[in-house]
Amino acid sequence: MELELRGITKAFPGVLANDNVSLTARSGQVLALIGENGAGKSTLMNILSGIYRPDSGEIVLDGKVQKFHDPGEAIKAGIGMVHQHFMLVPVFTVAENVVLGVEPTFFGNILNAKKANKEVQEISQKYGLAVDPKAKIEDLAVGLQQRVEIIKVLLRGAKVLVFDEPTAVLTPQEVIEFFGIVAELKSRGATIIFITHKLKEAIAIADSITVLRGGKVVGHADPKTTTQEELAAMMVGRPIDLTVNKAPAQPGAPVLTMSSVTMTDDMGRALLDDINLEVRAGEIVGVAGIQGNGQTELIEAITGLLPLAKGQIKLKDMDITGSKPRQIHRDGVAHVPEDRNEMGMIGSFTVAENLVLDSYYSQPYSHGVRLQRGAIDEGARILVKDYDVRPPHIENMASALSGGNAQKMIVAREFSRDVPLVLCAQPTRGIDVGSIEYIHEQIVRKRDEGVAILVVSTELDEIFALSDRIVVMFDGKIVATLNTSETDPTQVGLYMAGKNS
Amino acid sequence: MSDHSSEFQQAPMESYLSKEAKSNTLSKSKVRRAKILGVIMLFLSAVVMFVLAPASAGIATFGLSFSDDKFQLEALAIPSTAALYVLAMVLAFLGGTQFLKGFQRKSTLILGISFVVFVISIMIWATAGQEFSLISMLVSTIARTTPIALGALSGILCERSGVVNIGIEGMLLGGAFTGVVMGSLLGGWIGLIAATITGGILALLLAFLSINYRVDQIIIGVVINLLVLGLTSFLTAQILVGRPEWNDAPIFPAIKIPILGDIPIIGPMFFDQTVIVYAMFGLVALTTFMLFRTRWGLRTRSVGENPKAADSLGISVSKTRYLAVVYGGMVGGFAGAWFTLGTVGRFDEGMTGGAGFIGLAAMIFGGWNPIGALGAALIFGFSDSLSQKLALVNTSIPTEFLSMTPYLVTIVVVAGLVGRARPPAADGQPFEKQ
Numbered sequence: 001m002e003l004e005l006r007g008i009t010k011a012f013p014g015v016l017a018n019d020n021v022s023l024t025a026r027s028g029q030v031l032a033l034i035g036e037n038g039a040g041k042s043t044l045m046n047i048l049s050g051i052y053r054p055d056s057g058e059i060v061l062d063g064k065v066q067k068f069h070d071p072g073e074a075i076k077a078g079i080g081m082v083h084q085h086f087m088l089v090p091v092f093t094v095a096e097n098v099v100l101g102v103e104p105t106f107f108g109n110i111l112n113a114k115k116a117n118k119e120v121q122e123i124s125q126k127y128g129l130a131v132d133p134k135a136k137i138e139d140l141a142v143g144l145q146q147r148v149e150i151i152k153v154l155l156r157g158a159k160v161l162v163f164d165e166p167t168a169v170l171t172p173q174e175v176i177e178f179f180g181i182v183a184e185l186k187s188r189g190a191t192i193i194f195i196t197h198k199l200k201e202a203i204a205i206a207d208s209i210t211v212l213r214g215g216k217v218v219g220h221a222d223p224k225t226t227t228q229e230e231l232a233a234m235m236v237g238r239p240i241d242l243t244v245n246k247a248p249a250q251p252g253a254p255v256l257t258m259s260s261v262t263m264t265d266d267m268g269r270a271l272l273d274d275i276n277l278e279v280r281a282g283e284i285v286g287v288a289g290i291q292g293n294g295q296t297e298l299i300e301a302i303t304g305l306l307p308l309a310k311g312q313i314k315l316k317d318m319d320i321t322g323s324k325p326r327q328i329h330r331d332g333v334a335h336v337p338e339d340r341n342e343m344g345m346i347g348s349f350t351v352a353e354n355l356v357l358d359s360y361y362s363q364p365y366s367h368g369v370r371l372q373r374g375a376i377d378e379g380a381r382i383l384v385k386d387y388d389v390r391p392p393h394i395e396n397m398a399s400a401l402s403g404g405n406a407q408k409m410i411v412a413r414e415f416s417r418d419v420p421l422v423l424c425a426q427p428t429r430g431i432d433v434g435s436i437e438y439i440h441e442q443i444v445r446k447r448d449e450g451v452a453i454l455v456v457s458t459e460l461d462e463i464f465a466l467s468d469r470i471v472v473m474f475d476g477k478i479v480a481t482l483n484t485s486e487t488d489p490t491q492v493g494l495y496m497a498g499k500n501s
Numbered sequence: 502m503s504d505h506s507s508e509f510q511q512a513p514m515e516s517y518l519s520k521e522a523k524s525n526t527l528s529k530s531k532v533r534r535a536k537i538l539g540v541i542m543l544f545l546s547a548v549v550m551f552v553l554a555p556a557s558a559g560i561a562t563f564g565l566s567f568s569d570d571k572f573q574l575e576a577l578a579i580p581s582t583a584a585l586y587v588l589a590m591v592l593a594f595l596g597g598t599q600f601l602k603g604f605q606r607k608s609t610l611i612l613g614i615s616f617v618v619f620v621i622s623i624m625i626w627a628t629a630g631q632e633f634s635l636i637s638m639l640v641s642t643i644a645r646t647t648p649i650a651l652g653a654l655s656g657i658l659c660e661r662s663g664v665v666n667i668g669i670e671g672m673l674l675g676g677a678f679t680g681v682v683m684g685s686l687l688g689g690w691i692g693l694i695a696a697t698i699t700g701g702i703l704a705l706l707l708a709f710l711s712i713n714y715r716v717d718q719i720i721i722g723v724v725i726n727l728l729v730l731g732l733t734s735f736l737t738a739q740i741l742v743g744r745p746e747w748n749d750a751p752i753f754p755a756i757k758i759p760i761l762g763d764i765p766i767i768g769p770m771f772f773d774q775t776v777i778v779y780a781m782f783g784l785v786a787l788t789t790f791m792l793f794r795t796r797w798g799l800r801t802r803s804v805g806e807n808p809k810a811a812d813s814l815g816i817s818v819s820k821t822r823y824l825a826v827v828y829g830g831m832v833g834g835f836a837g838a839w840f841t842l843g844t845v846g847r848f849d850e851g852m853t854g855g856a857g858f859i860g861l862a863a864m865i866f867g868g869w870n871p872i873g874a875l876g877a878a879l880i881f882g883f884s885d886s887l888s889q890k891l892a893l894v895n896t897s898i899p900t901e902f903l904s905m906t907p908y909l910v911t912i913v914v915v916a917g918l919v920g921r922a923r924p925p926a927a928d929g930q931p932f933e934k935q
Binding site: 049051070071072081083087089090092096097101103108111152 | 794795796797798799800802803806807809810811812813814815816926
């Protein structure tokens with residue numbers, strides 16, 4: 001089925017989210033739609049799936065102009081959305097989720113569970129999407145949940161499949177499997193739209209690439225001839241340097257020393273297993289690993305958020321094992337947490353308030369029990385300017401910031417402190433290219449000031465771009481410690497998968 | 502749920518774990534909980550052994566049949582002192598084992614059994630040397646369970662669709678009031694229908710404000726409770742006092758089901774009750790089926806768990822919630838009729854006495870599941886009925902203390918079950934279409 005968008009325009013109060021957007025996606029092909037956050041990708045897809053109605057412009061399927069009033073009509077016309085945040089009911093089974101809304105029934109109302117299971121099985125066999133129809137969603141890995149989403153749209157007869165940031169939540173292995181699924185769907189004649197900001201993946205999988213910026217289509221690219229740099233420049237509107245420029249590290253004395261650190265959960269399983277790690281002044285150590293192999297616990301052990309079963313953690317010569325989080329923070333550990341919305345900031349507080357979340361209780365932000373609004377605002381204005389947080393309105397709610405700017409705000413708070421150790425967990429997850437570039441620069445600048453830096457990331461590219469040394473975590477253990485100059489992504493990838501080559 | 506699992510098991514430890522790490526793994530809080538449960542059971546044993554047993558004398562007689570029953574069962578005659586010592590030993594054994602070894606997964610069950618044994622001990626002690634009609638207590642247990650179970654069902658229907666309903670109490674009271682007025686004027690059946698409609702109208706208010714205007718659902722619930730309490734009190738004082746004939750409704754008679762009604766014990770309990778009690782069992786069964794086996798139920802639950810997902814599949818969230826809430830409200834209003842048409846035939850101010858809130862508790866204990874809620878409601882119905890009947894025998898327990906029992910039971914059940922039930926994920930969250 002050929003999908004054509006003609007001159008789609010959609011305005012929200014104060015924003016022109018889509019400005020005369022036209023694009024074409026063909027049967028048996030993958031169209032990658034790339035753009036930064038706020039470029040209008042999501043609005044466009046919401047129009048396509050019938051959630052929004054365009055102010056002007058047409059959606060054309062196989063030459064026929066379509067008008068969708070609600071998601072149901074778009075589904076009927078053959079457009080299936082696989083949302084970034086899965087639209088699944090965690091306590092339902094796979095089959096229940098898949099048939100929801102089109103349930104097979106007896107007498108029009110009594111569920112026919114057998115038939116539902118069979119329908120799921122048929123689709124999963126036809127497209128090679130193995131999943132147990134009777135399994136509960138909450139028990140499934142994210143990659144399998146995504147399959148359920150795909151089966152859901154296929155069961156509804158979707159010919160055009162729209163994937164919104166499908167790889168954002170997947171592990172590297174799951175990404176490979178996902179590409180296989182896309183190839184299979186393609187070979188069966190599906191029209192695929194792949195929304196992403198991961199340029200490498202767009203080049204790897206797409207047959208054509210369309211770039212959005214500021215609500216407009218700013219260009220098309222042929223994945224066979226284009227480069228990441230070229231795409232990034234189109235997305236941002238200025239040349240972007242994806243490689244991080246940095247001089248060789250000049251490591252000094254050890255700042256963080258972890259010896260035999262072990263942490264267990266309630267059931268006695270090891271979350272961290274005999275971790276020995278050293279980070280020196282003036283170097284960046286990257287922690288590579290697939291999500292859930294102990295990286296979160298590693299950071300929470302150092303920051304004192306989780307107790308150790310045994311082992312010792314030293315900051316310079318000071319033993320910080322078992323200290324309270326605030327004490328460790330004061331002793332000189334800065335922490336950019338992995339989930340900025342959960343741990344990094346309070347969305348309903350202003351930018352200024354968020355910038356003193358860690359220091360509001362001390363001079364000059366407080367005198368006794370009284371907050372010094374003047375000092376807080378003054379400090380915030382300087383930080384917002386120094387760290388390029390946009391828009392620079394310190395009285396705005398933090399929740400109004402885009403992902404990249406919220407992250408810059410958190411980086412501003414943490415990096416502006418004069419501390420010997422900085423922990424950055426997933427510092428650039430889900431943010432735009434411009435902000436990634438900026439935050440990477442800041443991390444390197446901090447290193448060159450002689451700060452010891454520990455970066456945790458599930459993105460191998462980021463690990464390689466930043467790290468002077470790489471440690472690989474698997475199943476709560478450090479399975480390899482490598483010099484960046486002496487290794488390559490393939491070798492690290494094998495360690496990440498637990499294959500001790 | 503795994504919260505009791507393996508707390509004492511010597512799980513195979515990986516060799517790399519040192520001895521200190523190992524002791525750390527037997528999560529301290531769980532060990533402490535197990536020890537506390539053991540101490541509680543030992544304490545109950547001590548109460549039976551040193552307080553109840555020495556104070557009892559003679560035979561405790563428990564009547565198992567009514568005098569007009571077809572098949573008469575011999576009354577149960579229990580030598581009180583000896584029986585109490587035996588029960589104390591049982592409690593001591595359970596408590597000792599729990600304290601030393603723990604029952605792991607089963608410890609909640611064992612705790613429940615201990616309480617049952619303790620309750621039996623109290624009954625034997627209170628009845629020592631007297632007669633106690635066990636059967637009439639059991640029959641009234643079922644009757645008193647009815648409004649609580651229906652109230653819980655009302656809450657389940659609303660909350661499964663994602664709307665918190667703490668206005669059950671108000672729906673009960675409203676149903677009780679209109680039930681009695683319409684029942685007095687036009688007969689019991691019309692009263693029952695009027696009560697049901699009243700609940701539905703109150704639910705419509707809840708649905709309208711919470712779905713269309715996204716008003717805080719807790720506040721609407723409180724408002725419904727206060728509104729109905731105030732309104733029925735006002736109308737009672739203004740109208741019913743002057744027209745006693747409007748407050749004198751026929752009471753639904755108990756209907757004995759042939760053959761089944763003659764089975765000893767079971768018969769009078771389950772097959773010789775009023776229409777409202779039968780309807781309660783029917784509604785519990787029907788609602789369970791509807792929630793878990795029909796398309797309507799699947800969609801209702803999906804809206805209560807993840808309304809966004811349902812919406813993206815073309816299911817109307819507000820329509821689904823309206824239906825479930827109004828159905829729930831009608832069940833609540835129907836339950837209210839029990840207080841008037843099912844028992845005394847007249848309305849008194851605030852006569853529901855918190856049954857709606859106890860129903861809410863039963864809903865939570867029952868894990869938002871009709872069958873589970875019925876089980877929980879039976880516990881409350883039993884303790885309510887027991888305290889009423891014990892007040893009739895000559896015991897040394899002050900009646901004020903006896904009437905505390907249902908609430909004490911609530912606290913114990915809450916302590917034993919806290920954190921285990923999981924509400925629908927979108928419970929209480931207004932849905933805003935993009």
